[in-house]
Amino acid sequence: MKYKRFFETFFLLAIILISTSLANETTAFGNDKTIAFTSVPPIAYFIERIGGHEVQVESLLGPNDDPHAFEPKPRQMVALSKARIYFSTNFPFETNILPKIKSSNPDLLVVDISSGAISMEDHDEKCQSSDPHIWTSPLVALKIADDVYRSLAIVSPEGVEVYRKNYQDLLKDIVALDEEIWNILKAVRGKKFLVFHPAWGHFASDYGLIQVPIEVEGKEPKGAQLVRLIEEARREGINVIFVSPQHSKKGAQAVAKAIGAQIIEIDPLSKDWADNLKAVAKIFFEGVINVPTKVSCL
Template identity: 45%
Template sequence: MSRKAMSRKALITSAITAIIVVAAGVFAALGGGSGEMPAPVCRAASSGGGSGAAPGGVAGGDAKVKVAVSILPQAYFVERIGGERVSVLVMVPPGASPHTYEPTASQMRELARAQMYVRVHVDFEEAWMPRIAAANKNMLVVDSTSGIELSSDKDPHVWLSPRLVRIQAEHIYEGLAKIDPDGRKVYERNEEAFLRELDALDEEISTILAPVRGGRFMVLHPAWGYFARDYGLEEVPIEVEGKEPSARELAALVEAAKADRVRVIFVQPQMNPRTAEVLAQQIGARVVTLDPLARDWPANLRAAARAIAEALGASGGGTAHKARP
């Protein structure tokens, strides 16, 4: 082989080696070096125009402000205010309970890239918040319940009250404006629009529930206390301090349900409905699902209001089950 040909062959070999080295580096960065692809994280789903995201913001995924939240309804609030400027990491996936959930390793890694975490004081937060904060010391932690007077049992379900969500929205706006000052005007416009929507939703629910004001409705898990308080209702839970009732307590519930002519017991998909089903069989009631963690938050509250109104006799010629003195 000629000297010229040998030189050309050496150049080709060097080029191929360089390409292999670069490719190996890219593969390792994507997780190939450990033999596995990067683990997925649970993100708030987007469905185009139906996602509720407000207009205006940053174009391109890399430029978005990364915000972590505990539950799906919070993702809705953040997206209404943040619009296209934010991307949201949801810690508790659909179907899981925020009372018992434990974050995955991939979620904890993803938190290292978040710029803000919005708290709502569900049980898993109380157990995991020190580790969540330690995962990213530069992450702004926003307590969305600050300024809200919680019930005596420290019920965390404040997101089910449109009136209390107004307070949460203000905290979210302030947090976003702090970490992304360039987007302040966008966040301000979006928050104002969101607050108007909350007022309209509150008025709509008040109208739906007005005929049954003063009524009592039975639930498995006490998630709807703030909602009930807002609209002049009383929630009667089967669980006692988060625990299933004893035989004596269950017998008392049966008598109370019969006295109130309860025909519907509400359960939620994150919890075992067995106790509610047993009680329903004893009093001849139906078991109906209300989801306190549904992604489409405003539609879910409207549906809940209609279901409660129907259960209390607002349709079909029945009478509301009024609170007993």
Template identity: 30%
Template sequence: MKITQGARIAGLASAVVLLAGCTTGAPAATTSAASSGSAAAPTTTTLKLTVAAYPLEFLAQRIAGDSATVTNLTAPGAEPHDLELTAKQMADLGSSDALIYIAGFQAAVDDALKASPPKLAIDASTGLALLDPAAAEEGEAPKPGAHDPHIWLSPANMITMAKTVDTALSQAHPELATTLNANTDKLVADLKNLSEAYTSGLATCQRKDFVTSHAAFAYLARDYGLTQIPIAGIDATEEPTAARIAEVQKLAKQSGVTTIFFETLVSPAVAKSIAGDLGLKSAVLDPIEGITANSAGTNYLEVMQSNLKALQEANGCS
């Protein structure tokens, strides 16, 4: 759901909405961007940025650097699809300088934007070619306007998202533009290197299909010529039907996959059961919906590199 209140910011951030905040209060938990590797020197302005989920936290920290404190509405280790906001989070949202979110990803966030609007709302999916979730919903037609929200698993998408956030924040806070632009340039360079690693690393693989716990990897598959076979649909917490499990087993046999992938924030039981039934390996392919002690890295870039290695091993890439 797109937010339509307030004046539109021109250019790349066309979906950014200026909204009058009406409540005050500090975010429940903040993280300093100082540890994120941002390049530019600190400034005297400190923004209060709120993000809806981890991938957006990574972007905000890298782009804003020491110019912001960043609050993630989704607690570490929590599944973001089923986020429910507390009364305090709702109140704090109104005093945030900006909310960075993905429209249609988390219903609680979409609803909160109407009930407790921040000063600035930035839809990070602006300008992206969004995929519909039909293939992940066991043959059902997608709802009107529905799209696959897992946009961050494409490094190319993340580059566009970074530029969207940079443009919006720079226009709203021109005194920080030099810092924000410099940090964004370094982030974009890192993301381009990541994309090049995927392109070369997946160029010569024996197999192109891979089985995942839920349908989070469609953008990655699109960008690098792979085919995702999801056990569950768009929501990681949904239970696959017996018919879907049987279909996945059939497709896994036909495609000759060697590995059934599971993830870190939801139970691996179904994925491991399928792997056991078929005599296949099981391994982690992380949708990076959150970073925990079980993650194969401390940030988005590191976990994406781990995912690349997992895909290369599973698909016989040379």
């Protein structure tokens, strides 16, 4: 208890010092803008598209941060105390920080946009788990855009006309993107692809693909599970393993060596949401059909 109290006191002092520092310097947060936070970069894309110049958007996670092991920096907690709205994707780390945020900023509107998450069946394990990477689905993205538009209109109604136009433009772009990806992947529907971390279940569900994860409930497979995975990969002719830059590649490298596969990196947390999904669709197509020749491998 003594050490816990010491840590909490130290943390509060750090917050006060950083707050004083922020108050004495010019920051990116203008007084005339609505400050919006979210957990991951892809959701920041939607907020920026709809909010335009009326909204200052910040993401807690950086490009290479692992959302399953993330802890916010004191400076981010200070900035959150000034935010008007927070869009949550319901990652585990948010469960710990949201009560702290609300205690320091009682007027903060917290919007849970994870309702678009669907229950995924872990391959071979037959157990259900919720995939928080909802933005990998353009169909779910339509609902994300709607949630963002309506929520921004609540916290800053003075910008509603801007939000409405930007929202309508974004919907058209999402529909066009969905059609383009559908056409890219139509020849490989029903095919399986092997990933280390199961971040692409929503994408696979949209386009008729089958995600086969190496991880089982966040852990690398061992023994019989690993043997079954390798046998299936050989049977299906899988020769590519997709990995995320936020996770270790050691487990994937071991499986790749066993089945003679290449490892290709794709990023589920890219802020460049539309172009990234389009690029991933092409990589999936090439990876499922044959060993890609124009993709840089690790």
